[in-house]
Amino acid sequence: MSQSASVLLMGHPNVGKSALFNRLAGASIAESNYPGTTVEYTKSQLRLNNEPVPIIDVPGTFSLEPKDRAESVAIGFLESEVNPTVVCVIDATRIERGLNLVLEILDRGYEVVIALNMWDEARRKGVDIDADMLADRLGVPVVQTVATEGDGVDDLRSILDRANSSSLASITDRLPSKVHDDSIITGDEPAARWDIVDTIVESVVTYQETDPSLSDQLGQLTIAPKTGLPFAIAVLYGVWAFFSSVAGFFTDGYFVPLFDDHWLPWIQSAFPAEGSWLYFLLVGDPTAVNSFEAFGVLTSGLFVAVGVVLPAILALYLVLALLEDSGYIARLAVLLDAAFHRIGLHGYAIVPMVLSFGCNVPGVAATRTLETNKQRFLTMTLLSVFIPCGAQLGVMLSLIPQYAGYILLYLLVGFFVFGAVLNRIVPGSAPEVAVDIPPLRRPRLANVIMKLSVRIRGFMMSAVPFVLAGVGIVNLLYLGGAVDWLATVFQPVLSGWFGVPEETVPALIAGFMRKDLAIAQLSAVSMSPFQTVMSVVMVSIYFPCVATFAMLIKEGRTSGGIIRAVGGALATLVAALFIWGGLLRVIGIILGVA
Amino acid sequence: MSDNKSKAESQSSVGANGVSCRRGCRRKGNRRQCKRLSDLECGETGTIECVECGRPNLHSMGVRPGKRITVCTKHPFDGPVVVSVGRSTVSLSRSHARQLEVTTEQ
Ligand SMILES: Nc1nc2c(ncn2[C@@H]2O[C@H](COP(=O)(O)OP(=O)(O)O)[C@@H](O)[C@H]2O)c(=O)[nH]1
Ligand SMILES: [Mg+2]
Numbered sequence: 001m002s003q004s005a006s007v008l009l010m011g012h013p014n015v016g017k018s019a020l021f022n023r024l025a026g027a028s029i030a031e032s033n034y035p036g037t038t039v040e041y042t043k044s045q046l047r048l049n050n051e052p053v054p055i056i057d058v059p060g061t062f063s064l065e066p067k068d069r070a071e072s073v074a075i076g077f078l079e080s081e082v083n084p085t086v087v088c089v090i091d092a093t094r095i096e097r098g099l100n101l102v103l104e105i106l107d108r109g110y111e112v113v114i115a116l117n118m119w120d121e122a123r124r125k126g127v128d129i130d131a132d133m134l135a136d137r138l139g140v141p142v143v144q145t146v147a148t149e150g151d152g153v154d155d156l157r158s159i160l161d162r163a164n165s166s167s168l169a170s171i172t173d174r175l176p177s178k179v180h181d182d183s184i185i186t187g188d189e190p191a192a193r194w195d196i197v198d199t200i201v202e203s204v205v206t207y208q209e210t211d212p213s214l215s216d217q218l219g220q221l222t223i224a225p226k227t228g229l230p231f232a233i234a235v236l237y238g239v240w241a242f243f244s245s246v247a248g249f250f251t252d253g254y255f256v257p258l259f260d261d262h263w264l265p266w267i268q269s270a271f272p273a274e275g276s277w278l279y280f281l282l283v284g285d286p287t288a289v290n291s292f293e294a295f296g297v298l299t300s301g302l303f304v305a306v307g308v309v310l311p312a313i314l315a316l317y318l319v320l321a322l323l324e325d326s327g328y329i330a331r332l333a334v335l336l337d338a339a340f341h342r343i344g345l346h347g348y349a350i351v352p353m354v355l356s357f358g359c360n361v362p363g364v365a366a367t368r369t370l371e372t373n374k375q376r377f378l379t380m381t382l383l384s385v386f387i388p389c390g391a392q393l394g395v396m397l398s399l400i401p402q403y404a405g406y407i408l409l410y411l412l413v414g415f416f417v418f419g420a421v422l423n424r425i426v427p428g429s430a431p432e433v434a435v436d437i438p439p440l441r442r443p444r445l446a447n448v449i450m451k452l453s454v455r456i457r458g459f460m461m462s463a464v465p466f467v468l469a470g471v472g473i474v475n476l477l478y479l480g481g482a483v484d485w486l487a488t489v490f491q492p493v494l495s496g497w498f499g500v501p502e503e504t505v506p507a508l509i510a511g512f513m514r515k516d517l518a519i520a521q522l523s524a525v526s527m528s529p530f531q532t533v534m535s536v537v538m539v540s541i542y543f544p545c546v547a548t549f550a551m552l553i554k555e556g557r558t559s560g561g562i563i564r565a566v567g568g569a570l571a572t573l574v575a576a577l578f579i580w581g582g583l584l585r586v587i588g589i590i591l592g593v594a
Numbered sequence: 595m596s597d598n599k600s601k602a603e604s605q606s607s608v609g610a611n612g613v614s615c616r617r618g619c620r621r622k623g624n625r626r627q628c629k630r631l632s633d634l635e636c637g638e639t640g641t642i643e644c645v646e647c648g649r650p651n652l653h654s655m656g657v658r659p660g661k662r663i664t665v666c667t668k669h670p671f672d673g674p675v676v677v678s679v680g681r682s683t684v685s686l687s688r689s690h691a692r693q694l695e696v697t698t699e700q
Contacts, residue, residue: 063654094681097656127681194658219683223676224667334685338673346687347674432687434652437676439683 006054006081007046007160010074010105011089012098013060014438016117018042019147020089021057024157041077048160056081062097064104069368069376069558078110085163087156089115092122092129092144095205099197102138103168107193111163112140115156119144121439126208134204137174139166148444168196175199215440223331223437232335235328239319240405243390244397246315247308251398255307259291264299271298281475292399292523301471304395304520305464312394313358313459314452320358321451325443329354333435343419344430345370349379356387358455360548363387364555373560374428378419380555381569384544385576386415391463391516396536399523403533411540414580418572426568463514466547470513474506474521483509497578499585499594500535501527511539512546530593537584542577544569627698631663632675632691639664640696642679652690656680663696 009017009024025044046055061074078084086105090098095116106112116122116131135142141159145152175196212220221227271283279286284296291303323329329351337347349370356363363383367376388396388411396404423430477483483506491502503525511518518539522532544552556565588594634640642661657663657679666676666683675691677684686694 062651065651067651094656096680097654097682100654125681190653194653220666223683225669225673228667330685334669334674334676337685337687338669338671341672347685432689434655434657434684434686434690436655437683437685 005083005085006056007085007087008056008058008077008081009087009089010058010078010101011060012062012091012101013436015060015089015091015098016145016147017060017089018057020087020115020117020145020153020156021055023147023150023153025055041073046157048157061101063101064108068371078105078108084110085160086110086112087115087160088112089117091118092116093118093125093127095127095129096197096201099200100193103171103193103196106138106140106166106171107168109165109167111165113156113159113163114138114140114142115147115152116142116144117147119152120146120149124210124213126210128206128208130204134200137200137204138171139174140164148447168193171196171200176203215442219327219331219437219440222328222440223334225335228331228335232332235332239323240408242319243312243315243393244401244404247312247394247397248401250311250314251308251394255303255311256291259299259303259307260289263302264288264291264294267298268294277479280479281472284475292520295471295475295521295524297468297471297475300520301468301517304516305467308398308520309391309394309463309467309516310456310459312397313390314456316390316393317358317452317455318448320354321448322443323354324451325441325447327438327440330435330437334437339416341430342423343382343416344378344423344426345375345419346430346433348433348435349375352379353383353387356383357390357393359389359391360384360387360544361551364548364551367555367559371431371433372429374426375430376555376559377428377565377568378422378426380552380559380565381422381572382415382419384548384552384569385541385573386411386418388540389515389545391514392519392540395516395519399519400529400532400536403529403536407533407536407540410537410580410584414541414576418576418580422572462547466545467514467517470510470517473513474510477509478506497585498534498538498581499588500531500538501525504535504538507535507539508542512543514545515539528593530588534581534584534588534594538577538581541580542573544573629696629698630692631665631677631686631694631696632668632688634665634696634698636665636667638698640698643695643697652686655684656682657684657686657694663694 009021011017021042021044025046041059042057044055045052047053056077058074058077059070061071064075064078066072066075078086088098088102088105090102102112102114114134116129122129131142131144141162141164143152143156143159145156147153176199222231267283268286268288271279273279274286280296282296282298284294284299288294288299291299291307294300332354333347333350335347336350340347340349351369352363352366355366360383364380367379370376370379388408393404393408396407474483486509487502487505490505494500494502494504504522507518507521507525510521519536522535522539525535527535543549552566552569553562556562556569559565585594628643629640631640640663642657642659642663644659652658657677661680663677663679666678668675672688674685674687677686
C-alpha cells in the first residue's frame with residue numbers, strides 16, 4: 001500500500017462516520033442525528049506509523065448508485081482516489097443493509113476495513129455479532145467501535161494497514177451453505193448480494209428480544225400524528241419562547257445597559273474631532289442616547305454584532321443543536337411531509353429550512369440532499385426569500401418584540417403560498433422519497449458544545465466584520481450623497497406601494513450586507529407601528545444578504561445553471577416583495593392601521 | 595427453499611410486477627392474503643412480496659422482498675406511511691406504500 005493512499009470513511013447516512021472521523025483525525029466537524037448532515041466532504045490528516053495519511057469523511061450513501069447530489073459526491077470520491085483504504089462504517093444495530101453496501105464496495109475491488117459502529121446501542125438492543133466470524137466470512141478486518149466514546153478507535157487505527165480486498169466469489173465459497181448459488185448464476189446482481197448478506201447474517205448475528213426502551217417509545221409517540229402533532233407544536237413554540245426569552249435576557253439585561261450607559265457616552269466624548277467625517281463614520285450621531293440609533297461602526301456596529309445578535313445566535317444555535325442531535329428533525333419531517341407535498345417538496349425540505357433559521361448560508365448548502373433540480377431550486381429560493389435568519393430575528397426581538405412572532409408567521413405563510421405557485425410554474429419533477437428515521441438519542445453535551453463553539457467562532461470571524469463593514473459602507477454612502485439620491489429615486493415606490501417613508505432606504509442598502517444590520521437601521525426612522533412592521537417584512541423578503549447570495553450562485557451552478565437558478569430566485573423575490581408586501585398593506589388598510 | 599424461489603422470481607420480473615406478485619401470493623395457498631402496504635392498518639405486519647423493481651434505493655434501505663414489515667403510523671392527507679423493517683424505521687411516501695405488495699396471515 002502506498003503511503004499517500006487516502007483513507008475514506010464510507011457508509012450509510014447517520015451511522016457515525018463523522019464521529020469516527022473526529023476521533024481518528026482529532027478534528028471537530030458536525031455530527032448530527034439525521035441523515036444528510038455531511039453534504040460536503042471534509043479532509044484531514046491521520047498519523048499512521050508516524051506518517052501523515054489523508055483521511056476523508058465522505059457524505060453518506062445508501063448504495064453506489066447515487067440518488068442525489070450528496071451521494072454522487074460520495075461515489076465520485078471512491079472513484080477518483082487512487083488505491084484508497086475504505087473504512088466501511090456500519091450501524092451494528094442494522095447490520096444487513098450496511099453489509100450490502102460493503103459487498104457493493106468489495107465487488108468493485110477496493111481494500112476495505114469494517115467498523116461495526118454503535119456497538120453500545122447494539123448491545124442494548126440485544127444484537128450480538130460475532131465480529132471474528134464476520135471477518136473470516138468476508139475476508140476483511142472487522143473492528144467494533146463506539147465512535148462517540150472513542151472505544152475501538154485505536155484498534156481501528158492499528159488495523160488500517162491490513163485493509164483487504166475480497167471478491168464476492170471468494171466470499172460465497174466461504175459461506176456454510178451454497179444453496180444460493182443459483183441466483184448468482186442468473187446474473188441477478190443485487191439479489192445475489194442480498195442472498196450473501198442474509199446467509200452471513202444468519203451465521204454471525206443473534207438477536208435477542210428486548211423490551212422497547214424509553215427512546216423507542218418516545219420515538220413512536222413523536223411520529224404518530226395524534227400524539228406527534230401536538231408535541232411538534234409544543235416543541236416549536238418552546239423553541240421560539242426559549243429563543244426570544246434567552247436572547248432578550250442577555251441583550252436587555254446586560255448589553256443594553258453596558259453599551260448605552262457606559263460605552264456610548266464614553267466613546268462619544270473620548271473620540272477626537274467631533275464633526276469630522278471620521279467621527280461620523282466610526283461614532284455616528286454625537287447626540288444619540290441609545291446604541292441602536294447612533295449608527296457608527298464602533299457604536300451601533302459593535303452593539304448590534306456583539307450585544308444583540310451574539311446572544312440571539314447563541315440561544316438559537318443551542319436549540320438547533322439539541323434538535324439536530326436528538327433525531328427529532330426527522331420526525332418533524334414526517335409530520336410535515338403532507339404539507340410540503342403541496343408545494344412540490346417533501347418533508348425532508350425541513351432540514352434546510354430549519355438550518356436557515358440559524359443562517360441562510362448552510363440552509364442553501366443543505367438543499368444538496370434533495371433529489372431534483374426543481375426541488376433544490378424551490379427550496380433555496382423560498383428559504384432565501386422567506387426565512388429570516390437568527391441574526392435578523394434577534395434584532396427584531398430586541399426592537400419590536402411584540403410584533404416579531406407575527407412577522408415570522410406572515411413570512412412562513414408566504415413560504416407556502418409562493419411555494420404552491422412556484423410548484424405550478426417551475427417545470428421538473430418531485431420524486432417521492434423514502435427516508436430513514438433515526439432513533440431518538442440523548443444529545444451529548446460535548447458534541448453540543450463543540451457545535452456551538454464552531455458556529456460561534458464562524459460568526460465572530462465572518463459575520464462580525466460584515467456588520468462593521470456594513471455600517472461603514474452605509475455611512476460612506478451617506479457622506480457621498482448616494483443615500484439621499486436613492487431615497488428620492490425610490491420614494492414613489494416606497495410610499496406609493498408600501499406606504500413606508502423614504503428614510504428606509506439606508507436600511508434597504510444595509511440589507512445587502514446583513515439583514516440584522518438593516519433591521520437595526522430601521523430603528524432610527526420614525527414610523528408608525530404598522531410602517532415598522534411593513535418595512536421589516538420588506539427587508540426580510542427583499543434581496544438576500546451577500547453571503548447567501550454567493551451561496552445561491554455556488555449552488556445554483558449545479559442546480560440547473562446560474563442563470564436559471566439565480567434569475568428565478570431574483571424574479572421570485574421581486575414578485576414576493578411586491579405581492580406579499582402589497583398584501584400586507586391591504587391587510588393593514590382593512591384593519592385600519594395602515 | 596421455496597421461499598427463496600418466489601423471492602428471486604418476483605425480483606427478476608421487470609415491469610408488470612403486480613401480476614407476478616399476485617401469482618406468487620396464490621402459490622402460498624389461501625391462508626395468506628396479498629395486499630398493498632397502504633391497505634394495512636397501523637400495527638399490522640406482513641411479508642414484503644414485491645417492491646417495485648425500479649426502486650433499488652428502497653432495497654438499499656432494507657425494504658426488500660422476503661422481509662417482515664410492520665406499519666407503525668399512517669399520516670393523514672395522503673401523508674407518508676412509517677414502517678418498521680429489518681430493525682430500522684423508514685418513512686415511505688404514500689405512493690411507495692401503494693406499490694408495495696405484502697402478504698399477511700389471515
Ligand atoms: N450511541 C452511539 N451513538 C453514536 C455512535 N456513533 C455516532 N453516534 C451518534 O449517531 C449520530 C450520527 O453520527 P454522525 O457522525 O453525524 O453520522 P454520519 O452521518 O455517518 O456522519 C450522532 O447523533 C452521533 O452522536 C456510537 O458509536 N454510539
Ligand atoms: Mg457525517
